[in-house]
Amino acid sequence: xxxxxxxxxxxxxxxxxxxxxxxxxxxxxxxxxxxxxxxxxxxxxxxxxxxxxxxxxxxxxxxxxxxxxxxxxxxxxxxxxxxxxxxxxxxxxxxxxxxxxxxxxxxxxxx
Numbered sequence: 609x610x611x612x613x614x615x616x617x618x619x620x621x622x623x624x625x626x627x628x629x630x631x632x633x634x635x636x637x638x639x640x641x642x643x644x645x646x647x648x649x650x651x652x653x654x655x656x657x658x659x660x661x662x663x664x665x666x667x668x669x670x671x672x673x674x675x676x677x678x679x680x681x682x683x684x685x686x687x688x689x690x691x692x693x694x695x696x697x698x699x700x701x702x703x704x705x706x707x708x709x710x711x712x713x714x715x716x717x718x719x
Contacts, residue, residue: 609662609712613644617651624660629712630719631657662716664709 611624611634622644628634635657644653 609709609716610665611660611716612663613653613655613660615646615649615651616653618646618649620646620648622646622648622653628716630716631660632719634660662713664706664713 611626611628612621613624614620615622624634624644626634626637628637638657641654641656644655645651646653
């Protein structure tokens with residue numbers, strides 16, 4: 609998940625360098641308001657924590673744990689079993705990872 613604000617000047621999204629799980633946690637590390645410079649237009653934004661929102665990370669390129677486990681189990685069935693295990697395990701692992709990330713995004717945005 610990534611935390612985002614909208615620049616008041618150019619209206620582009622600006623990602624925050626924070627792993628806060630909720631707005632109160634963000635306020636605990638950054639304060640209830642803070643300044644952030646827009647990388648697009650260099651405008652200094654005064655941001656309140658209620659203006660920050662979370663989005664799912666789209667570029668999750670890591671190999672899901674399910675693919676690894678499925679591949680190991682699939683080795684018992686030979687090369688075809690390995691391929692099937694990797695595919696089934698990867699799909700399951702990716703769905704679980706997306707679900708967890710969506711829950712984290714919802715938790716932040718409702719905090």
